[in-house]
Amino acid sequence: MTAAAPLNLFDYEALAQPLMHPAVWDVIVAGAADEITVAENRRAFDRLTIRPRMLVDVSAIDTATRVLGAPVAAPILIAPSGYHAVLCPEGECATAQAAGRAGIVMTAPSGSHRTIEDIAAAAIGPLWLQLYLFPERERSLAMVRRAEAAGCLAIVLTVDAPRFGRKDRSLRSENDFDWPESGNLAGLPPPTLPWFRGAPVTWADVDWLSGVTRLPILLKGILTAEDAALAAAHGVEGIVVSNHGGRQLDGVTASIDALPEVVAAAGDHCEIYLDGGVRRGTDVLKALALGARAVMIGRPVLWGLAVAGPAGVADVLAILANELAFAMALSGRPTIADIDRTVVR
Numbered sequence: 001m002t003a004a005a006p007l008n009l010f011d012y013e014a015l016a017q018p019l020m021h022p023a024v025w026d027v028i029v030a031g032a033a034d035e036i037t038v039a040e041n042r043r044a045f046d047r048l049t050i051r052p053r054m055l056v057d058v059s060a061i062d063t064a065t066r067v068l069g070a071p072v073a074a075p076i077l078i079a080p081s082g083y084h085a086v087l088c089p090e091g092e093c094a095t096a097q098a099a100g101r102a103g104i105v106m107t108a109p110s111g112s113h114r115t116i117e118d119i120a121a122a123a124i125g126p127l128w129l130q131l132y133l134f135p136e137r138e139r140s141l142a143m144v145r146r147a148e149a150a151g152c153l154a155i156v157l158t159v160d161a162p163r164f165g166r167k168d169r170s171l172r173s174e175n176d177f178d179w180p181e182s183g184n185l186a187g188l189p190p191p192t193l194p195w196f197r198g199a200p201v202t203w204a205d206v207d208w209l210s211g212v213t214r215l216p217i218l219l220k221g222i223l224t225a226e227d228a229a230l231a232a233a234h235g236v237e238g239i240v241v242s243n244h245g246g247r248q249l250d251g252v253t254a255s256i257d258a259l260p261e262v263v264a265a266a267g268d269h270c271e272i273y274l275d276g277g278v279r280r281g282t283d284v285l286k287a288l289a290l291g292a293r294a295v296m297i298g299r300p301v302l303w304g305l306a307v308a309g310p311a312g313v314a315d316v317l318a319i320l321a322n323e324l325a326f327a328m329a330l331s332g333r334p335t336i337a338d339i340d341r342t343v344v345r
């Protein structure tokens, strides 16, 4: 270990920046507009304090849990994001391998550089597919069928991007880089509409999707009790409480602040996940205390990839899981089942 060896996810961020083309860095870290929600995602975690229990036997800590019934080593998943191939030649295949070795789920983005078939072949663990609906249903359906055939265990439908967020930080510089094409989208029927600037989804589309696949469906991007209740009424298996890492509408609630109302409205009917600003094991502990089954991490995975390829992703995941185990020990909650609402004030 050198003196500069990263100790935590913030160290990975600092190490990654000088290794990335400035335009790539800007696109990855950017949030919408003034990045108020990006900052708030972190501040809201910091505001929550922990109520530790003492004199509990914490000689054995077990972070294992289940997501949609599948066993995982820790309540941490990889959020869907693009740009893996810009940071590491093996792209999403490298990330999938690291996730599998860590015993956790990777969510592959529909706009991946490598195809979902390649990612599934590289993955040694469970894979979920994130779906943006296309204006043409046959394209969406083709993507779903490919995910099913590749062995994906769930479809994560992103519902917070009827238009793609305006990220001022990267708007000026994003054309300074030659972005690789998505090999995954190339395998779909060609688009019939000349362009689209977002993925508008309505509840009718959710019903359509449930009607064409038997895979469990999670809605990613829900932030209110109203929408959570509708999600439950439409029979989805999961919700990801998310503001897209602050990349869509600036000024929306921090994910961790939205979590309790979503859990109250839908937690008895489906599994609730959370992403946005998760950087510490204590953040994972707080999210689970407020009712999340597991968290997803976005940008830190890309920092790991930039710093050391799949080994960097593996290290990011190990650091976070170890921090969680440490937090569980010092808060007197040796298993995931011991983490309840009383953990946070």
Ligand SMILES: Cc1cc2nc3c(=O)[nH]c(=O)nc-3n(C[C@H](O)[C@H](O)[C@H](O)COP(=O)(O)O)c2cc1C
Pocket: 027, 028, 029, 041, 079, 080, 081, 082, 083, 109, 110, 111, 130, 158, 220, 242, 243, 244, 245, 246, 247, 275, 276, 277, 278, 296, 297, 298, 299, 300
């Ligand atoms: C560079 C980048 C690309 C992303 N691409 C997608 C995407 O294609 N689909 C999607 O649903 N979310 C996408 N997201 C959002 C992530 O899935 C996730 O919600 C967010 O990154 C979590 O916040 P965090 O980065 O603070 O961990 C992207 C995020 C980043 C940073």
